[in-house]
Amino acid sequence: MGQRVAIIGAGMTKFVRRAQETGKELAWQAAKAALDSCGLTLKDIDCVSLGTAPDAFDGVHMKGEYLSDGSGGWRKPYIRHFVGGGTGVFAPIHGWFHVASGVFDTCLVVCSEKMSSCHPHPQGAFKTIFDHTTEQPLDPTLIWIFALEYNRYMQTYGISKRDIALVSVKNKKNAMDHPAAQLPMEITVDDVLNSELLAWPVNRLDISPASDGAAAIVLAGERTARRLTDKPVWIEGVGWNLDTAYWATRDLSYPRYVEKAARMAYEMAGIKEPKKEIEIAEPYDPFTYKELHHMEGLLLADRGEAPQLLVDGVTQRDGDRPMCPSGGALGVGNPISATGLMKVIEIFLQLRGEAGKRQVPGNPTCGLAQAWGDLMQVGTVIVLKNR
Amino acid sequence: MELEKLKMGATPLKETDVKEGKVLSLAMTPDLSYAWDNGVAIGRYLEELKNGRIIARKCNKCNRIMLPPRMFCELCWRATDEWVYCKDTGTVNTFSICYVNWDASRIPPGQPPHIPAVIHVDGASHFMGILHVLGEVDPDDVKIGMKVKAVWKKPEEREGSITDIMYWKPLRPAKSKKATGRR
Numbered sequence: 001m002g003q004r005v006a007i008i009g010a011g012m013t014k015f016v017r018r019a020q021e022t023g024k025e026l027a028w029q030a031a032k033a034a035l036d037s038c039g040l041t042l043k044d045i046d047c048v049s050l051g052t053a054p055d056a057f058d059g060v061h062m063k064g065e066y067l068s069d070g071s072g073g074w075r076k077p078y079i080r081h082f083v084g085g086g087t088g089v090f091a092p093i094h095g096w097f098h099v100a101s102g103v104f105d106t107c108l109v110v111c112s113e114k115m116s117s118c119h120p121h122p123q124g125a126f127k128t129i130f131d132h133t134t135e136q137p138l139d140p141t142l143i144w145i146f147a148l149e150y151n152r153y154m155q156t157y158g159i160s161k162r163d164i165a166l167v168s169v170k171n172k173k174n175a176m177d178h179p180a181a182q183l184p185m186e187i188t189v190d191d192v193l194n195s196e197l198l199a200w201p202v203n204r205l206d207i208s209p210a211s212d213g214a215a216a217i218v219l220a221g222e223r224t225a226r227r228l229t230d231k232p233v234w235i236e237g238v239g240w241n242l243d244t245a246y247w248a249t250r251d252l253s254y255p256r257y258v259e260k261a262a263r264m265a266y267e268m269a270g271i272k273e274p275k276k277e278i279e280i281a282e283p284y285d286p287f288t289y290k291e292l293h294h295m296e297g298l299l300l301a302d303r304g305e306a307p308q309l310l311v312d313g314v315t316q317r318d319g320d321r322p323m324c325p326s327g328g329a330l331g332v333g334n335p336i337s338a339t340g341l342m343k344v345i346e347i348f349l350q351l352r353g354e355a356g357k358r359q360v361p362g363n364p365t366c367g368l369a370q371a372w373g374d375l376m377q378v379g380t381v382i383v384l385k386n387r
Numbered sequence: 388m389e390l391e392k393l394k395m396g397a398t399p400l401k402e403t404d405v406k407e408g409k410v411l412s413l414a415m416t417p418d419l420s421y422a423w424d425n426g427v428a429i430g431r432y433l434e435e436l437k438n439g440r441i442i443a444r445k446c447n448k449c450n451r452i453m454l455p456p457r458m459f460c461e462l463c464w465r466a467t468d469e470w471v472y473c474k475d476t477g478t479v480n481t482f483s484i485c486y487v488n489w490d491a492s493r494i495p496p497g498q499p500p501h502i503p504a505v506i507h508v509d510g511a512s513h514f515m516g517i518l519h520v521l522g523e524v525d526p527d528d529v530k531i532g533m534k535v536k537a538v539w540k541k542p543e544e545r546e547g548s549i550t551d552i553m554y555w556k557p558l559r560p561a562k563s564k565k566a567t568g569r570r
Contacts, residue, residue, distance in 0.1 A: 010388065013397035020398040020410055029396030037388045059417060119414070123491045132423050133433070134455055135518050137550045139489040144503045144518075147483030152505075155481070155531045179390050180397075199485035199503075200526075213397055246455065248505045248516040252481055349390065356389045 002102025006225035006232030007092070007217050007384070009038030010345040015182040015213035015333030018116035023058055023214075024070030027112035030214035030338075031072050034108065038218050038228055045218075046104035047077040051091030051111040053084065053336035053373075056125035058117050071110040071216075084129075085286065085373025086240070087111065088215075088340015089380040093238040095219045096382075100235075105221045112214035113335035122210060129375060143207070145376055147199040149252045150289045154201065156253035157304030159292075161201050165192035166310050167288040168205050168330055174317060175327025177357035180342070182211055182333030192288075206288040208334035215341035217348070231352045236366075237269030237383035247375050258297030258372065258379035265368070266299075269383040274299045278383070279321070279364040280350055282343035284371040285328040294370055295323060297379065322360045325350060340371035344382060351386040428456040431470070437547040439539050441473040443511050454511040473510030475537035476558060480505040480516050484526045500526060506535060506555055522554030534558040 011033025013019070013026050021029070027050075035041060050071045052063050060066045064080025071078070077098075083090050088111050095109035118125050126142035153159065166189055175184035187205065195205040225232040241260035244250060262274070271277045283294035292306035300321060301309055309315055315323035326332055326346035329339045347367040349355040370381045404410050425433055428444060432455055435442040444456035447468040451460070460467050482504035486494050494500055502521040507514065521529060522538065535555040545551040 011393060012390070012395065014395045014399070016397050016399035018400045018402075018405075020400050021396065026397060033393055033395075037393075059415070121491050123489060127489055130518075132421075133425055133429050134549050137548055138503070138518065138520060139501075140503065140518065141485065141487055141489045141491070143487060144483055144485060147485065148481045148503065148505055151483060151531070152481035179393070180395060198487050199483045202483070244461070248480075248518050249454075249514055251514065252505070345390075349388075352388075354389050356391050 002100055004222040005096050005099045005219055005235045006222065007235065007348045008220045008225050008229045008232055009034045009040065009218035010216070010348055011037055012180055012215040012338070012342055012345060013213050014180045015211045015335055015338070017182065017209060017211060019114070019212035023112050023114040024067050026114065026212065026214035027067050027070030027110050030112065030216040031070070031108060031110050034216035034218050040218060042072045044106060045072060045076065045108045046106045047098050048073040048108045048110065049091060049095040049098065050078070050080040051087040051094070051337040051341065052080060052082065053087055053113055054125060056118065056128060057113065057115045057122055067112050070112065072108055083373055083378045083380065085284065085336055086340070086371045086378040086380040087337040087373060088342070089344060089369050089371035089382055090240060091337065091341055092217060092219070092235065092344050092382055093240060093380060096235050096238055099219050099221050105224050107219040108216065109219060109341070110214065110216045111337035111341040113338045114212045115210040115335060116212050143199040143202055145247065146287050147202045149376065150201050150287065152252040153289055153293055159304065159307050161193065162189055163307040163311055164289045164292065165189045165206070167285065167291045168192045170310070170316060171285060171324050171328040171330040174325055174358065175331025178327045178332050180213070181327055181331055183209055183331055184327060202287065208286045208329035211333035211335040213333060213335035213338045215338045215345055217341065217345060231386070233348045233351045234385050235382060236385045237265035237271065239264030239268070239381040241379050242374070243377040245375050245377060247377060250377065254303060255293055255297035255372070255379060257377050258294055258370065258381070259299065261379035261381040262298045265381040265383045269385070271383065277366055278368050279362070280325065280347065280360055280367040281323055282326060282328065282346055282369040283323060284340065284343070285324055285330050286334055288330065290372065291323060291328065294372065298368070298370060298381070317358065317360050325355070325358050325360050340369065340380070343369040343371070347384050351384055428458045432456050433547040436549065436551040437545045439542065439545070441475055441508060443471050443473050443515070445469045445471045451512045452510065452515065454508055454515040454517060471510070473508045477506040477508040477535055477555070479529065479531055479533045479535055480507050481531060482521065482529050484529070502526060502529060504555070519552060520554045521556065523556035
C-alpha cells in the first residue's frame, strides 16, 4: 500500500424533505463547508470522488456528470460510483483507493441526493429495483422486501416488534442533538406501534424518510494530513461485499454480505475482537430492524442478540456500545448516499471529541460506519481510528 | 470543527411553497418505453408457466436445482446442465400483510390487503425461493412454514408471465371462514 489515509475535514447540509436547492447546489454547499473546515481550497484537491444514488430519483441521466461542477470535479480526475444504499460508505472507500495508492495526495469525497424531484414520491423509481420480468408484474412496493426480511428476522429469533420499535425511539431522540436533522423527536414505543401500519410488520415510524441533502469529506495522505491538522482520523480498514441478487434465495434472517465486508475491514485494521475494539458504530438504519440486523452482521452482537443489547441500554449514547449516536437515517434523515457519508462524518467527529451534545463519553478511539444497498445485498464498511 | 458551528445549507420547502408559486419548479414526465427480451432461461420459465408448470435449471457440479432458472451457475461459474420440473406447491419462508399499493396509494378499508411472500418451491433446492403473493386466506391465518399451492389462471388466459400464477393458497383449507381472494 502506498500510504496511510486520514479524514481531515467534513461538511454537510441540513437533511430536509424538499430543498429549494438543486442537487449540484447542495453538493457545492457540503463540499465548500468540508474544504473550509480544514482550511483548504479546491486548488489543493488532487481528485474528486462522487457518490450518488439512482439517476431515476432526479430524472437526470448521467447524474455523475450533472453533479460534477457542484462537487468540484471539473478539470480534475473525477469519477462517480454507485452501489445503491451502500454508496455513502463506499464513497470514502473509493476516495481511499485514490490516496492510499499514492497516486493522489488529497481527495474530495462528495455525496449528494435529491429524492424530492421524483414527485410526489419516488415509488415509481423504487419499483424498477425489482426484476422487470419475474417480479415487477406482481406490482411490488419497496416496503415488501423490508417487511419480508423484518418478519423472517423476528421469526428466526423470536424477537418482538416492541423491542425492534425501540430503535426508532432511540435514534429519533439522538437526532434531537443533530443540527442537520429532519425528523428529530421524542416518541415512545407505543407511538411507533400505533403509527400507520403500512406492510406488517412495518409501521410508518419504522421507516426513514425520503430526503434531500449532501455531505462531503476531505481525505489526505499521512504527511499532508499531519501538516494540516492535529487531529487526523485514520481510515484503518475498508470492506465491501455483494451477495446474490436473487434476494428471495438468501437467508433473510442474517446479512452475510455485511459480515464478509466487516471481516475484510477488520482484518485490514487488525481488529480481532470487534465487540471489544469497536467502541462506537453507525450501522445503516433505514428501517428499525436493520440497525439490529446489521449489528449482528458486523459481529458487534451475537445472532438474535442485538435487540437485548438495545433493551438493556447498551447501544444508547451513554451505553457500552453506542449505535447511531447521530440519530441515524431514522432521525437525521435518509438522502441515500449522503446518509452513509453523514454516518462517516459522525464517527470522524466522535473520534475527534467534536460531536458537541452528541459526544459519547469515554474518548472513543475506534469506530465504524456501515451502509447497505442494491437489492438488499451489498455491504460497505469503514473502520476509523484516531491514532 | 463542530457541526453546530457550521453554516448549513439546504433551504427547506413546504408543499404549499410550490403549490402557491412562492418557488418555481418545472414538472415533466419522461417518455420512455421498453421491451425487455426474456432471454434463454427466463424465456423457457415463462413458456412453462403458460403450460401451468414451474421449471428450474440444474447444475450437475453443485447439484443445485435453481429457481428462477439460469443458463449459468453463478457459484460454479459454468454452464448449467439440465431442465428440471418442480411441483406447484411450496412453503412460506416469510410474508407481509401490506396495506399500500406499489404507487403508495392506500388499500381502502374493507378491501383485502396484499400478502407478498417468499415461497420455497417443492422440487427446487433448499432455499430456492421466489417472490409471489398469497390469496384465499385470512391474513390472520398466514404463518411462516405454511404449505401452499399455486392457483393458476385458466389455460386460455395465461400469457407466459409470472402472473399466470394468480396467487398461492394454503394447501390445507383454513379454519377461519373469513378467507378472501387477492384484490
